[in-house]
Amino acid sequence: MAYSEKLIDHYENPRNIGSLDKSSEDVGTGLVGAPACGDVMKLQIKVGADGLIEDAKFKTFGCGSAIASSSLVTEWVKGKTIDEAETIKNTDIAKHLALPPVKIHCSVLAEDAIKAAIADYRAKTAKKAE
Amino acid sequence: MDHFARLGLPAALDLELASLDRAYFALQRQWHPDRFVAKPAAERARASVEAAALNDAYRTLKDPLSRAVYLAELSGVEMPGDGKTIDDPELLMEAMEAREELHDAGSAEAVDALAAKVREDMKASLNGLGSLFLAGDKPAIRKALLRLRYLDKFAEEARARRMNLERSSV
Known part of the structure; x- marks a missing residue:
């Protein structure tokens, strides 16, 4: 099975690996897992005062496609509003990386991770507003 | 027919591996393609279906974790399948x-220590499943099995890490 160049590039040179301070109020953290394959993925966003995502980090323990999917998402969300970031679909990720059918679930994991990070950020800001 | 019935064994978490092997090898002989070479096509086809189902049953029941997951599914516990993500912050954090920790472990000894801890953990969790099944506590069974899957994956990754460390030290 041949993997696409984009996929291999993200796997070999993953962007934005690392962690942000999860207790910080402007950081949203999404932690998701695919128990069938034992993968675990953490994706974090830092939202600026202007409402734009100024930084994104990820840490993924899983297969190459899961690493590439989360790496790609961190790259895509930077500079976007959270509403825009929320519209990222797993099908876009799968298409961009040309994921083989058996690896589509890795892109699902990445979509769920960004959604979870956004939900966490929103819950924090809602709490602050109270 | 479920996997237990196919092998003529009681549907239970605890299974004596010797009886599993015995049942499997006897049936495997019975459905072996060599015995059907001269038989009509329909019988040959039936034998190959039976043999495949038998292998599937054996593979599933031999490993304690996959057996537990299978039994849970038979008991109506819904396990997330391929492509389903879970949102269990505690488990995922763990x-x-x-x-x-495994990623940072720099020596074979450190990896071995982590792997040994996880093996103990898995053994204890597998032992603890029995009472959960007896109580029919489906959410607890599901939670325990999901955790076991992650422990199992950890053990697999620890083996891979161990091999890498050995290779790089040569």
Whole structure:
């Protein structure tokens, strides 16, 4: 099975690996897992005062496609509003990386991770507003 | 027919591996393609279906974790399948921290120590499943099995890490 160049590039040179301070109020953290394959993925966003995502980090323990999917998402969300970031679909990720059918679930994991990070950020800001 | 019935064994978590092997090898002989070479096509086809189902049953029941997952599914516990993500922050945090620890383990001894801890943990969790099944506590069974899957994955990754360390030290 041949993997696409984009996929291999993200796997070999993953962007934005690392962690942000999860207790910080402007950081949203999404932690998701695919128990069938034992993968675990953490994706974090830092939202600026202007409402734009100024930084994104990820840490993924899983297969190459899961690493590439989360790496790609961190790259895509930077500079976007959270509403825009929320519209990222797993099908876009799968298409961009040309994921083989058996690896589509890795892109699902990445979509769920960004959604979870956004939900966490929103819950924090809602709490602050109270 | 479920996997237990196919092998003529009681549907239970505890299974004597010797009886599983015995049942499997006897049936495997019975459905072996060599015995059907001269038989009509329909019988040959039936034998190959039976043999495949038998192998599937054996593979599933031999490993204690896959047996437990299978029994849970038979008992109506819904396990997330391929492509389903879970949102269990506690479990995921534990899995993430364990994998980070493994990633940072720089020596074969350190990896072995982590792997030994996880093996103990798995053994204890598998032993604890019996009472959960007896109580029919489906959410608890599901939770325990998901955790076991992550422990199992950890053990697999620890083996791979061990091999890498050995290779790089040569």
